[in-house]
Structure formats: C-alpha cells, structure tokens
Amino acid sequence: MDNNESEFEPKIVAFVCNWCTYAGADLTGTSRIKYATNVKIVRFPCTGRIDFMLLLKAFANGADGIIVSGCHPNDCHYTSGNFHARRRWIAFRHLLEIIGVDVRRIRFSWVSAAEGAKWGDLVNETVANIRELGPYTEYTKVAQYVEKEDNNE
Amino acid sequence: MEKRYINKEGLAKWFGSILNSGKRVYAPVRHGEKVDFHQVHSLEDVAEDYIQTTLSAKSVIFPRAEVLFSYKKDNKEVTLEDFNPDSVPETVIWKIRPCDAAGFIPLSDIFNGGYDDVVYAAHLNKTTLVSFSCAKADDFCFCTSVNGSPGATKGSDIQLTILPDGGAIVEIITDKGMALIKSAEDCFEPAKDEDKAKYLADVPVYFDLNTVHDKLKEAFSSDIWKQQSERCLGCGACAFVCPTCACFSIEENSKGSHGQRIRCWDSCGFSMFTQHTSGHNPRSTQSQRWRQRILHKFSYMPERINDFGCTGCGRCSRACPVDMNIREHLTSIVK
Amino acid sequence: MNKLEEKAVSLLQSGVKLILGYEKGDKGARPFFCHTPEDASKLIYDEHATTNLATYILKPELMGHDKVAVCATLRTLRAIAQLASENQIKEENLIVFTITEEGNGDVKEFSGIDEINSYLTDKELEVAQLYKELDEKLSGMSREEKWSFWVNEFSRCIKCYACRAACPLCYCTRCITDVNRPQWIDPWPSPMGNMEWQINRVMHMVGRCIGCGACTKACPVGIPIGYLSRKMLNDLSEEFGYIPGQAMKDGNSLSTFKPEDKENFIH
Numbered sequence: 114m115d116n117n118e119s120e121f122e123p124k125i126v127a128f129v130c131n132w133c134t135y136a137g138a139d140l141t142g143t144s145r146i147k148y149a150t151n152v153k154i155v156r157f158p159c160t161g162r163i164d165f166m167l168l169l170k171a172f173a174n175g176a177d178g179i180i181v182s183g184c185h186p187n188d189c190h191y192t193s194g195n196f197h198a199r200r201r202w203i204a205f206r207h208l209l210e211i212i213g214v215d216v217r218r219i220r221f222s223w224v225s226a227a228e229g230a231k232w233g234d235l236v237n238e239t240v241a242n243i244r245e246l247g248p249y250t251e252y253t254k255v256a257q258y259v260e261k262e263d264n265n266e
Numbered sequence: 267m268e269k270r271y272i273n274k275e276g277l278a279k280w281f282g283s284i285l286n287s288g289k290r291v292y293a294p295v296r297h298g299e300k301v302d303f304h305q306v307h308s309l310e311d312v313a314e315d316y317i318q319t320t321l322s323a324k325s326v327i328f329p330r331a332e333v334l335f336s337y338k339k340d341n342k343e344v345t346l347e348d349f350n351p352d353s354v355p356e357t358v359i360w361k362i363r364p365c366d367a368a369g370f371i372p373l374s375d376i377f378n379g380g381y382d383d384v385v386y387a388a389h390l391n392k393t394t395l396v397s398f399s400c401a402k403a404d405d406f407c408f409c410t411s412v413n414g415s416p417g418a419t420k421g422s423d424i425q426l427t428i429l430p431d432g433g434a435i436v437e438i439i440t441d442k443g444m445a446l447i448k449s450a451e452d453c454f455e456p457a458k459d460e461d462k463a464k465y466l467a468d469v470p471v472y473f474d475l476n477t478v479h480d481k482l483k484e485a486f487s488s489d490i491w492k493q494q495s496e497r498c499l500g501c502g503a504c505a506f507v508c509p510t511c512a513c514f515s516i517e518e519n520s521k522g523s524h525g526q527r528i529r530c531w532d533s534c535g536f537s538m539f540t541q542h543t544s545g546h547n548p549r550s551t552q553s554q555r556w557r558q559r560i561l562h563k564f565s566y567m568p569e570r571i572n573d574f575g576c577t578g579c580g581r582c583s584r585a586c587p588v589d590m591n592i593r594e595h596l597t598s599i600v601k
Numbered sequence: 602m603n604k605l606e607e608k609a610v611s612l613l614q615s616g617v618k619l620i621l622g623y624e625k626g627d628k629g630a631r632p633f634f635c636h637t638p639e640d641a642s643k644l645i646y647d648e649h650a651t652t653n654l655a656t657y658i659l660k661p662e663l664m665g666h667d668k669v670a671v672c673a674t675l676r677t678l679r680a681i682a683q684l685a686s687e688n689q690i691k692e693e694n695l696i697v698f699t700i701t702e703e704g705n706g707d708v709k710e711f712s713g714i715d716e717i718n719s720y721l722t723d724k725e726l727e728v729a730q731l732y733k734e735l736d737e738k739l740s741g742m743s744r745e746e747k748w749s750f751w752v753n754e755f756s757r758c759i760k761c762y763a764c765r766a767a768c769p770l771c772y773c774t775r776c777i778t779d780v781n782r783p784q785w786i787d788p789w790p791s792p793m794g795n796m797e798w799q800i801n802r803v804m805h806m807v808g809r810c811i812g813c814g815a816c817t818k819a820c821p822v823g824i825p826i827g828y829l830s831r832k833m834l835n836d837l838s839e840e841f842g843y844i845p846g847q848a849m850k851d852g853n854s855l856s857t858f859k860p861e862d863k864e865n866f867i868h
Contacts, residue, residue, distance in 0.1 A: 506759045
C-alpha cells in the first residue's frame with residue numbers, strides 16, 4: 114500500500130439485524146478474529162426494519178460504503194422480515210442504478226450467528242473495495258448544498 | 267424620467283459591460299419547454315420568444331431557501347455565524363417582465379414594512395431590475411385588470427422597449443437604474459421621438475379591481491369558495507410561481523454539533539400550513555385555504571399595505587395542474 | 602342531448618349527488634364537479650381529459666357520504682382498480698362509467714370493481730413518448746452522467762408537492778415529508794432533499810404506480826418525475842409478478858414476498 118492510498122480511511126456503516134448478523138459479529142470478536150476497524154455497526158431488530166432512507170442518510174452524512182446484512186432466507190427470527198427486506202432491496206437497488214448512485218458502495222449480505230469468520234471477511238472485503246473506489250464525495254457534495262446556484266458549480 | 271435610445275450593437279455591448287463588471291446577472295434561460303431565471307454568462311444564454319417564465323424572478327431576492335445563521339458547538343464553545351449582508355453580490359435581473367418587477371413592491375412592503383428584514387433588504391438593495399416591456403401576451407395575462415400594463419414601469423429600475431430595428435427605448439426610472447446606464451454611457455444615444463405604446467401587447471381588462479375589493483368585504487361566508495376550490499388539489503404550485511407570495515417557514519438544518527437555521531418558501535394552500543401542535547387546524551378544508559389565498563391578495567393586503575398582492579402575470583393559472591384560473595375566478599366574483 | 606349528458610342526468614335524478622367529470626377549460630378539459638342536472642350539459646370527454654379523477658375519490662371533504670359517479674378515463678379506471686385492491690374504495694358509494702373507445706360516444710357503466718378489472722385486462726399500458734426519449738438518452742450515459750443528470754433535474758424542484766397532490770395513489774393522511782421527529786426529508790428545496798423526496802415517492806409506488814403520468818403533467822417546472830416510477834413498473838413486473846396498468850392480485854409488491862424471489866447481489 115503506498116502513502117497516498119493509506120491517507121484515505123473508508124467510513125463504513127453496517128446496518129445489521131439483532132438476531133443473526135449482530136450475533137455473528139459478536140462471534141467474530143469472541144473468536145479473536147481480527148478485521149478492519151472502519152465499520153460502525155447499527156443494530157436493528159430485523160432487516161425488515163431497515164428503511165432505505167437510512168442508507169441515503171448514511172451516504173449524505175459521509176459514509177463511503179454501506180453494509181446491509183441479516184439472517185439467511187428462511188432463518189428470520191420473525192419468520193419473514195428478511196423476505197420483505199429482500200424485495201425492498203431489489204427495488205431500491207434498481208432505482209439507485211437508474212438515478213446513477215454508485216451501488217458498488219452498498220454491500221448486501223446474509224451473515225448468520227454462526228458465521229463469525231464470514232463477517233470478518235465481509236468487512237475486510239468491503240473496506241478493500243471502498244478503498245479502491247475512494248471517498249464518496251460525489252454524493253456528499255450534493256448533500257451539502259442548501260440551495261444550488263445554477264451554472265456555477 | 268430620463269429616456270435614451272440604444273441600438274442593437276449598443277445593447278449587446280452594454281450587456282457585455284454589465285457582465286464584465288463582475289455583477290451577477292440573472293436572465294430568462296430556456297430549459298426544454300420551460301423558460302426560467304438563471305445566472306447567465308453571455309447574451310446567447312438569454313431566451314427569446316416566450317410569453318412568461320414559469321417561476322417569477324422572486325427567488326433572486328427571496329431565495330427558495332436561505333441560511334439565516336449557522337451555529338457550531340465545539341466542546342463548550344458555541345460559535346454563531348450570522349447572515350452577512352456583504353456576502354450578497356451586486357446583481358442585475360435582466361429582461362424581467364413589468365408584472366414581475368411590480369411584484370417586488372408588495373413583497374418589499376411585507377418584508378420591509380415597519381422595519382427592514384436584514385436578509386431580504388440585503389438582496390433588494392444590491393439588485394437592479396432591467397425590465398422589458400411586453401410585445402406579446404397570452405390569455406392568462408391580466409395585468410391591465412390589476413393596475414398594471416405591458417409597459418408599466420412601477421418597480422423597475424430601467425425599462426427597455428425593443429424596437430423593430432433591434433434597438434430599444436430606454437426609460438431610466440431610478441437612481442439605481444441611472445448608475446447602470448452611467449457605467450456604460452457610450453452605448454447610449456439621445457432619446458428619439460418614439461411612442462412606446464405602439465410596441466406594447468394588447469391586454470384586455472377583464473374585471474374592475476375595486477369592485478373585486480368591495481365584493482370581497484362581504485364574501486367571507488359565501489358558497490363561492492367551495493364551488494371554486496372543488497377541483498383544487500392543494501399543492502403549492504400557484505404560491506411558488508407567484509411574484510408576490512411571501513409565506514415562508516423557518517426550519518432547522520441540524521447536524522448534531524453544528525447546523526443552520528433556514529428560511530424557505532411555504533404556501534397557505536398546504537393543509538399543514540395552519541396545523542396546530544394540538545392537531546386542530548383552523549383552515550381544515552381546501553375551500554378555506556383557497557379563500558385565504560384570494561382574500562389575502564385582494565382584501566387584506568390592500569388594507570394593510572395599500573397594494574394588491576397580484577400583478578396579473580398569470581403564472582398561477584399557467585402552472586395549475588387542474589386549471590384553477592385566477593382571472594376567471596376573480597371575474598366570477600365581480601358578477 | 603348527447604349520451605354522456607343523458608347518462609349524467611339520469612344518474613343525478615336517481616339519487617347520485619355528484620358526478621366527477623370534465624368540462625372545457627383553458628388548457629383543454631379540466632376536472633368538473635357536476636351537482637345538478639342543469640350542469641350536465643357542461644360535461645365533456647375528449648383526449649385532453651388527462652387529470653386522474655381518482656385523486657378526488659379519496660377526499661372525504663369533497664365526497665361526503667353520498668353516492669358519487671365518476672366519468673372515468675382509462676387512467677382513472679386503472680387508479681380505481683388499484684385503489685380497490687388496496688381496500689380504499691367503498692363500492693356501494695361509487696358508480697363508475699366510461700365512454701367506450703369505439704368513438705360513437707356510447708356510455709358503459711361498470712357493475713363493479715371486478716368488471717373494471719376484466720375491462721383492463723386487454724388494455725396494454727403504453728409508454729409515453731417523453732419517457733421513450735428519456736430512456737434512449739439515459740441508456741447512453743455513464744453512471745456519473747446519470748447522477749449529474751438527475752441532480753440537475755431535481756435541483757429545479759420547488760417542493761410544491763404538485764406531484765403528490767395529483768397522484769391518485771398518494772393518499773397517506775400523513776406524508777413522510779411531513780414527518781419531522783426526526784425530519785426525514787429537508788422541507789426546503791435542496792438538491793439532496795428533493796432527490797430523497799423523489800426516491801421516496803418512487804419506492805412507495807413500487808408495483809402500485811399505474812403509469813398515468815399525472816405527476817409529470819402536474820410538475821410546474823417540468824421535471825420528468827413520472828419516468829422513474831414508470832420505468833420501475835416495467836422493469837420489475839416480471840420479478841414481482843404483476844402486469845403494468847393492472848391491479849395487483851395478491852397484495853402490493855412491497856407488502857408481500859415470495860420465498861423464491863431471485864436477486865444476484867446478496868452474498
């Protein structure tokens with residue numbers, strides 16, 4: 114890693130469900146698996162509760178990358194929360210592609226309570242990807258305008 | 267009032283000199299089918315052949331959103347940064363319509379009546395309005411019914427009437443206007459003996475404004491509001507395109523330890539506008555809100571600031587998705 | 602007396618208190634609330650009748666508790682069908698009729714929502730020319746270009762909410778933009794707030810939008826906002842199992858799911 118790259122530390126926000134991924138991340142720690150420290154975890158009762166607006170707010174407030182993760186299909190603590198979430202992400206991700214939001218910066222995953230190692234790998238991979246993509250200034254720049262003066266960007 | 271003549275080349279030269287002087291220049295710019303005021307950097311940017319811009323030029327002086335002050339908290343230290351009137355650059359609004367320029371008079375009476383609104387006044391004082399009289403009008407225009415005309419100079423600093431040769435009659439209305447002329451004196455020639463009236467659009471008078479005012483005094487409980495507003499959807503398009511609508515909301519843009527207080531446009535047509543914290547809404551139906559819109563412009567404002575809140579630009583009627591035509595509604599009030 | 606007027610008069614004489622239809626306006630046909638048989642002669646029906654009258658059906662302050670009839674265009678029929686599938690229509694208070702496409706002005710009254718649904722089955726939902734052109738323009742753009750295109754478009758938004766007001770399927774009593782604890786979406790017109798607002802609108806319309814274009818038509822500053830919902834409607838129809846322009850049969854796309862839903866981005 115050269116000096117230039119090391120100056121940028123990606124800020125990653127992870128939206129995870131309480132029952133699977135959060136417990137999985139806990140296992141990563143208790144298993145003494147080392148992984149990147151760039152991630153800030155936000156715990157939700159269920160992936161079904163993760164409103165798409167939260168992802169947009171994370172980007173607007175300076176996140177360079179986002180992880181969304183919960184129970185594998187058929188393993189939801191509330192039976193169907195993750196199925197609902199999956200549909201929402203299919204629609205949301207498609208919409209972001211139409212608008213031109215950089216969807217490479219959002220990583221969706223299923224991580225169970227037993228997959229401590231997978232969580233560590235997921236974070237490491239995401240940090241490496243985002244490090245390559247660089248900071249998401251394209252988004253934060255727009256979020257900082259109160260009113261955009263036209264023709265003089 | 268002083269008059270001059272300017273030929274086509276002179277006009278282009280004068281416009282260039284205004285741009286070169288470092289002033290911000292706003293003018294109508296075409297975007298697809300719509301024409302609206304944007305900052306321009308050359309005469310080619312300025313739109314031709316249109317009747318009216320979708321939005322008024324109001325936003326140049328009363329922006330859609332404006333930061334009143336910013337704050338920052340650093341441990342226990344709180345710093346406030348107030349709006350800085352000096353941060354507003356000298357501005358020229360070019361090719362504004364007479365009805366639009368006239369709109370700044372009631373708007374200024376609202377913001378600067380009694381005492382000056384520092385933020386509004388800063389924009390107003392730094393802005394020079396160069397209006398172009400109207401050679402064309404459409405069925406939505408009704409300036410002549412509300413004390414205006416296609417060549418009215420009230421509110422403008424300078425008014426140009428374009429002549430067939432591409433030159434223009436230049437009327438200098440205010441000192442601010444004179445200063446803009448003086449900055450490029452050599453572009454102008456002495457006034458010619460031309461009657462501006464023959465170059466103006468013909469806008470029929472649809473109703474008598476004083477009759478509207480008188481009738482409205484007794485109209486508060488009338489059924490007419492319900493009849494007229496049935497198809498109104500309750501959006502804010504009419505208020506936001508209006509050159510005189512001044513309703514605003516004060517909002518917090520709070521980001522934890524720092525933030526801004528923002529003033530932004532609002533509309534009395536929204537149901538949330540009068541909603542109380544308790545849940546009670548004194549104007550709970552759209553007919554009451556429509557009544558407020560008309561009475562405010564044609565009854566309350568004349569009584570309070572001695573000016574009507576309408577300049578007949580017709581923008582609200584053009585913008586309305588369900589064709590709420592204000593001219594038609596006012597005419598029916600007179601009948 | 603034409604057939605439309607005849608129908609209106611007979612309905613008003615048989616206990617219907619209001620007919621929602623169109624009258625001549627300055628920009629073609631505009632919505633008209635016909636209360637009396639004397640007013641029935643003002644009713645018109647032509648290709649300019651583009652306002653979606655279903656928007657009014659859910660306004661109690663206008664509808665009251667009386668029996669109301671709607672002179673419905675294809676767009677309005679689609680909206681009524683979708684609203685009915687969301688349990689928003691009181692069938693006993695609503696009479697729906699349309700003017701048949703044959704061109705001789707015949708009036709067709711529907712016996713109920715089921716008949717509307719079957720009437721719509723062979724009516725394909727077309728894509729507006731404006732959207733086709735936009736599709737072509739956007740398909741040639743890089744991701745960055747698309748982003749700056751939409752940022753610029755949404756920067757022009759003045760937050761008048763005409764799109765929300767004109768949409769027959771935006772009927773929440775409290776809109777997400779009016780939620781202020783926390784304030785989800787900037788109430789002032791900011792480029793990001795405008796974009797978040799439109800993203801919300803599209804997401805809340807997934808599989809529900811009936812492609813009537815009322816939002817695009819209502820936008821006073823001319824942002825082609827309806828394009829997004831319309832494109833989503835087409836692109837996701839196969840995945841979510843619905844037919845664009847027809848009411849969902851087993852619940853709206855995002856309030857239901859299938860265990861076998863497919864995606865290729867969760868791993």
